[in-house]
Amino acid sequence: MLINDGIITPEELKCALPPEERYKKGPVAIIECLQDIPxxxxxxxxxxxxxxxxxxxxxKPVLDFEKCTGCGLCVPKCPGLAIFIVQKNIAPGKAAVSISYELLPIPVKDQMVTLLDRAGKEVGEGKVIRVINPPAYDKTAVVTVEVPEEKVMDVRAVRVKSGGQS
Ligand code: SF4
Ligand code: SF4
Incomplete structure (x- = not known):
């Protein structure tokens, strides 16, 4: 629970999620920023x-899911690393999550990485399908990983496997 351990529960997350129909229109931001902060x-x-x-x-930020194009420009600008882009059904049984990444080494396209949930627990592995890291992002890369559809609301971080690419 957010107030106890800083980890958002599925119940707490509900208010930040779009209606299921919205996912059919393409990528959309999920803003997991549920506390009043300046x-x-x-x-x-x-x-x-x-x-x-x-x-x-x-x-708290409130997102208009119909206006959101899923462009991802808000993701690297969030100092709390609290914004994710979710795209469901990119292929049968597969979804994509875009995540801020501020560690080194930065993963590269097609690399397999470890998928982590909000608590940092491993929930599988996924393939990096896009990395965006222009100077304007000020060293916060945005890494998009392909994940199993059923884990798209669990995966919120990635870890580069030791030894680099695999
Ligand atoms: S910056 Fe892009 S992804 Fe973020 S809320 Fe706006 S339209 Fe959606
Ligand atoms: S930038 Fe991030 S942490 Fe700051 S209010 Fe927006 S979502 Fe919350």
Whole structure:
């Protein structure tokens, strides 16, 4: 539970999730920022103004799932590494998650990496399908991994396997 150990439970996450129908339209941001904190770079990062804070900078971000294009520009701008892009059904039984990554080495496309859940527990392995790391992202790469569809709401970090590529 968020208030006890900082780990969001599936029940707590419900308020941050789009309706199931939205996933059929393509990638969408999941903003796992559920506490009132003085932070708002996600708001200005969004080119279509899909993120709002009704009560100002200490409010929680609220995402308009219909406006969100899933572009991912908000992901590297979040200092809390709390924004993910989820795309379901990229292939039969497969989904994709885009995740901020600030460690070295940065994974590369087609590399197999260890998939971790919110608690850092290993939940499998997945293939990196995209890495975006331009200077504008200021050393926060955005790594997209292919994951089993049923794990798309569990995978929230990746770890490069020791020995590099596999
Ligand atoms: S993914 Fe793109 S459109 Fe969606 S909230 Fe983030 S910046 Fe805005
Ligand atoms: S930038 Fe990240 S941590 Fe800050 S309010 Fe937005 S989602 Fe929350």
């Amino acid at each position: 932070c708002d770079p996600c708001v200005s990062a969004c080119p279509v103004k899909a993120i709002q804070m009704k009560e100002g900078i200490t409010d």
